[in-house]
Amino acid sequence: MSGVIEGGWEFVIAAYTVSALLLGGYATSVFLRFKKEKARATNEVSG
Amino acid sequence: MRASSARSIAFVAFGVALLLAGSWWGLAKAPGEVFMGDVQRIMYVHVPTAWNAMLALTFAFVCALCFLFTNAWKWDNRLEAGMEMGVVLSLLLCMQGSIWAKPTWGVWWDWDPRLTTTAVMVFAFGGILALRAFVDDPVKRAVWSSVACIVAFVDVPIVYFSVKWWNSLHQAQSTPQTVSSAFHWPLRINAFGILFLWIGLVGLRARVAALRRRGEMAPPLTQKQPATGRAPITGGAV
Numbered sequence: 001m002s003g004v005i006e007g008g009w010e011f012v013i014a015a016y017t018v019s020a021l022l023l024g025g026y027a028t029s030v031f032l033r034f035k036k037e038k039a040r041a042t043n044e045v046s047g
Numbered sequence: 048m049r050a051s052s053a054r055s056i057a058f059v060a061f062g063v064a065l066l067l068a069g070s071w072w073g074l075a076k077a078p079g080e081v082f083m084g085d086v087q088r089i090m091y092v093h094v095p096t097a098w099n100a101m102l103a104l105t106f107a108f109v110c111a112l113c114f115l116f117t118n119a120w121k122w123d124n125r126l127e128a129g130m131e132m133g134v135v136l137s138l139l140l141c142m143q144g145s146i147w148a149k150p151t152w153g154v155w156w157d158w159d160p161r162l163t164t165t166a167v168m169v170f171a172f173g174g175i176l177a178l179r180a181f182v183d184d185p186v187k188r189a190v191w192s193s194v195a196c197i198v199a200f201v202d203v204p205i206v207y208f209s210v211k212w213w214n215s216l217h218q219a220q221s222t223p224q225t226v227s228s229a230f231h232w233p234l235r236i237n238a239f240g241i242l243f244l245w246i247g248l249v250g251l252r253a254r255v256a257a258l259r260r261r262g263e264m265a266p267p268l269t270q271k272q273p274a275t276g277r278a279p280i281t282g283g284a285v
Contacts, residue, residue: 008086008150015089015146016070019096022139023241026132027059027248034052034251037258044262 052254058247062240069095069236077233086150090230093143094221095238100136101203103129103245104172108200111193120260121253123189127179128252130172130196132245137169152216160209161217168206171199185260 073091080087107129114122144162145155156162175195182188210217219225226234 004082005084005086005150008084011086011146011150012074012088015092015143016074018142018146019092019139022135022142023244026135027244030248030252030255033255037255037262040262041258 049254051250055247055250055254058243058250060247062242062244062247065236065240065243067240069233069240072236073233078229080227080230083151086147087230089143089147090221090226091233091237093140093147094234095241096136096140096143098238099241099245100133100140100168101207102242103136103249104133104168104200104203106249107133107172107196108203111196111200114189114193115197120189120257123185123193124253124256124260125249126189126193126196127176127256128249130176130192131252132249134169134172134176136241136245137165137172141165141169157216159216160213161206161215164202164206164209168199168202171202172196175199185263 069091073088077088077091079085107126110122110126110129113119114126141162144165148157149155175192178195179188179192182191207220209215210219221234223231
């Protein structure tokens with residue numbers, strides 16, 4: 001054993017994929033909630 | 048659209064652009080590390096996530112203090128948004144760390160001081176968010192979660208200093224002194240990318256909290272109803 005890690009790209013890809021999915025998913029949920037609350041507030045004012 | 052919402056969206060877009068640039072640099076341009084090889088490239092997302100998770104929770108702590116001192120709703124909106132963002136980033140931090148731990152330590156998880164205190168941080172702030180969801184009275188919800196946030200924040204500096212205070216399996220803090228200069232740029236770009244991303248998202252999320260609370264506290268008024276019954280707390284801004 002040389003003490004040097006060989007390969008490991010599958011772990012790198014997994015880490016970046018998890019990061020993109022979690023941050024992207026959270027950003028999408030915030031945008032959707034923002035849109036929904038804005039529409040509700042507009043409806044309350046107009047109706 | 049309000050100017051603040053447009054600004055938040057611009058922050059998110061700029062953050063995503065920086066993250067794409069920093070990740071490309073980290074994956075394609077930066078050299079591999081001598082012992083960890085390509086696995087070390089996880090550092091370019093893991094370390095910026097750690098810095099920003101602690102920063103977002105520090106922001107929530109400041110908002111909790113400001114709310115208790117001023118009683119202005121805008122601080123409660125920001126507290127809710129900052130805490131939620133901090134929990135998402137802390138959870139992501141644990142997942143990235145686990146993926147990095149497997150090839151380097153041989154295990155997905157270890158009850159080492161850094162990892163244990165980080166897990167406590169996720170559960171403590173996640174618990175406060177759950178508490179908020181169960182309290183119907185907006186005033187009680189704001190006061191209780193501010194106090195709980197201040198108590199839970201005690202763990203954040205413990206997470207940061209855990210690798211210094213205890214003999215930890217986790218590596219030392221990543222600073223310009225402990226990280227090779229060849230790795231600095233992708234780290235910095237991604238750190239600012241996540242920073243801009245969460246500032247934008249917290250801005251939008253705080254607006255969601257403001258609109259939701261306004262709906263809870265002030266039902267639509269008709270001409271016959273007097274405008275009374277609001278809680279004696281000031282400020283409607285985000």
